[in-house]
Amino acid sequence: MSELPGSNLEVLLDAEQIARRVRELAAQISTDYRGRPLRLVGILKGAWVFLADLARHLNLEVTVDFLSIASYGDNSYSSGAVRITKDLDQSIEGLDVLVVEDILDTGRTFHYLEGVLSAHQPNSLKLVTLLDKVSRRLIPVRADYVGFEIPDVFVVGYGLDYHQKYRQLRDVRFLPSVPSV
Ligand code: IMP
Ligand code: MG
Secondary structure, three states: OOOOOOOOOOEEEOHHHHHHHHHHHHHHHHHHOOOOOEEEEEEEOOOHHHHHHHHOOOOOOEEEEEEEEEEOOOOOOOOOOEEEEEOOOOOOOOOEEEEEEEEEOOOHHHHHHHHHHHOOOOOEEEEEEEEEOHHHOOOOOOOOEEEEEOOOOOEEEOOEOEOOEOOOOOOEEEOOOOOOO
């Protein structure tokens, strides 16, 4: 087979590092929610790989649902205007909800989600993100659990895409020359 697209890009976080950190996060979350059922809400599509790995290391009774969102305009970064393209299948009222995101960037997406989800009156609402680009924050949201803080670079792999490509890469890699917005 010819070379996998993106396998020549520089690695920021390799698969082993990611796996180790995912196990640490899962241990922390399992301790924090001990004895309480947890609803994971994955944000499609970017969070699907992270959610699959995280869920399998949680020592908790877990149920899973997904929300799909799209942002208008440019589709490498979120444009600010976010909308839901696939809603939750099940009610989250009264539940402990942990939103699972691939990356926290400007904070607009999670700010929007926080409003929408808290209107459904969960018992608690927290966020775990694999990656956090702290320096790009425009809205002061913070994640309760962060895998890795990363600099202001565009990354792909482990679920993250550029124009829908590279999600299957096992490592998180730099994609040079994506104009930041
Ligand atoms: P926020 O609303 O700016 O926090 O946007 C987060 C969303 O922007 C993510 O869910 C990604 O879809 C996208 N995004 C931001 N930075 C990157 C990146 O480095 N690689 C891939 N997608 C990114
Ligand atoms: Mg995304």
